Amino acid sequence: MSVTPDSTERLIRIGEVARGAGVSVRAVRYYEQQGLLTPERSPSGQRLYRQDAIAMVRFFQQMYAAGLTSRRITELLPCWEAGHTDADQRAMLRVERERIQAKIDELEAARDRLDQVIAITDTHP
Amino acid sequence: MSVTPDSTERLIRIGEVARGAGVSVRAVRYYEQQGLLTPERSPSGQRLYRQDAIAMVRFFQQMYAAGLTSRRITELLPCWEAGHTDADQRAMLRVERERIQAKIDELEAARDRLDQVIAITDTHP
DNA sequence: CTTGCCTCTGACGTCAGCGTCAGGTTTTAG
DNA sequence: CTAAAACCTGACGCTGACGTCAGAGGCAAG
Numbered sequence: 001m002s003v004t005p006d007s008t009e010r011l012i013r014i015g016e017v018a019r020g021a022g023v024s025v026r027a028v029r030y031y032e033q034q035g036l037l038t039p040e041r042s043p044s045g046q047r048l049y050r051q052d053a054i055a056m057v058r059f060f061q062q063m064y065a066a067g068l069t070s071r072r073i074t075e076l077l078p079c080w081e082a083g084h085t086d087a088d089q090r091a092m093l094r095v096e097r098e099r100i101q102a103k104i105d106e107l108e109a110a111r112d113r114l115d116q117v118i119a120i121t122d123t124h125p
Numbered sequence: 126m127s128v129t130p131d132s133t134e135r136l137i138r139i140g141e142v143a144r145g146a147g148v149s150v151r152a153v154r155y156y157e158q159q160g161l162l163t164p165e166r167s168p169s170g171q172r173l174y175r176q177d178a179i180a181m182v183r184f185f186q187q188m189y190a191a192g193l194t195s196r197r198i199t200e201l202l203p204c205w206e207a208g209h210t211d212a213d214q215r216a217m218l219r220v221e222r223e224r225i226q227a228k229i230d231e232l233e234a235a236r237d238r239l240d241q242v243i244a245i246t247d248t249h250p
Numbered sequence: 251c252t253t254g255c256c257t258c259t260g261a262c263g264t265c266a267g268c269g270t271c272a273g274g275t276t277t278t279a280g
Numbered sequence: 281c282t283a284a285a286a287c288c289t290g291a292c293g294c295t296g297a298c299g300t301c302a303g304a305g306g307c308a309a310g
Contacts (some may be wrong), residue, residue: 017254023298025257030298044306046257059238065228066235069296085246091242100236103190104229110191111225113184118218121210138277140286148268152289155268169276171287194266 011040011048021057028057034070036060036077066100136165136173146182153182159195161202162186191225 017023031037032047037056039047063073076092080084085093143150156162157172162181164172188198201217204210210218 011294013257026298029258034297038130040308042258045259046306062231062235062238064297065231073241079246080242083245083249090243090246091151091245093239097236097239097243100232100239104232106187106190106235107225107229107232110187111188111222111229114218114222117205118215120208121215123203124208136251138287151268151270154288160269167279169287170289189267 009050011050012053014039014047014049017049017053017057020054021061023057023061031057031070033061035074036070045114066094066096067103134175136175137178139172139174141163142178142182144172145179146186148182148186156182156185156195160199161195191221192228193221197221 010118012020013098015026021028029035029047037053039049042048055113058083061075068076072092076089076096079089079093092117137145139150139153142152146153153162154172157164162174162178164174164178166175172232187196197217201214201221204214204218
């Protein structure tokens with residue numbers, strides 16, 4: 001991340017972004033609506049993305065999977081786009097980190113619970 | 126779990142179940158609608174639960190938190206209610222267990238990603 | 251030129267686990 | 281006996297990340 005804008009870079013259209021990241025075209029448009037992506041536009045109005053948009057979308061998916069909302073992701077974007085952060089953003093990073101850790105603990109407890117049941121049902125078929 | 130129905134047991138009403146498990150009364154009614162709980166009824170129509178309903182609700186919450194749907198939970202209920210299972214149910218248990226494990230791996234990756242950002246933003250304030 | 255694929259802008263639909271309000275009955279406390 | 285608290289049955293609302301459909305324009309190939 002933190003990619004320097006290169007004016008000679010080959011721009012890609014929305015379909016290539018979607019295929020590259022393994023999401024739908026609709027999803028990519030949605031990310032723009034949420035302020036996560038701000039592509040250029042061709043004279044005819046088509047969206048034009050830089051190559052790294054694919055990596056960004058993959059990253060968004062990872063954060064969504066971790067339970068962050070679009071709003072939270074936009075609030076945290078400056079943290080690795082610009083490398084500049086204020087105290088509020090660093091605090092938010094920690095809060096989200098702890099939320100994720102707590103969720104991991106929950107899931108491990110649930111997994112262990114299922115493992116118990118599996119062990120029992122395997123010995124008492 | 127696997128509690129033997131005891132006819133001399135003191136039955137409790139929905140509010141006590143909800144408070145005991147830390148959920149809303151609405152949630153407990155919803156669980157019944159989904160087939161997770163089947164309380165008796167008083168002559169006037171009020172729901173009467175056995176004591177272990179509280180533990181059941183806590184368990185439902187744990188499974189919900191792990192990403193299982195109401196339907197899945199109902200399908201798996203016989204596994205520890207009766208202790209009797211067929212091959213399909215044991216297969217489902219494994220599938221859900223693997224889903225949870227995959228989710229844990231995802232979350233750990235996301236957490237590590239945030240940890241990197243935190244480390245960077247802490248050294249470059 | 252036209253065929254066929256890609257893209258555009260709205261805008262409504264979905265799903266799951268509840269929240270919430272309405273309007274009425276039941277149980278409990280004083 | 282009475283008032284408050286708890287319970288009942290519908291039934292609509294909410295949230296978030298998209299799916300999906302409609303109708304129309306854009307673009308390289310033959």
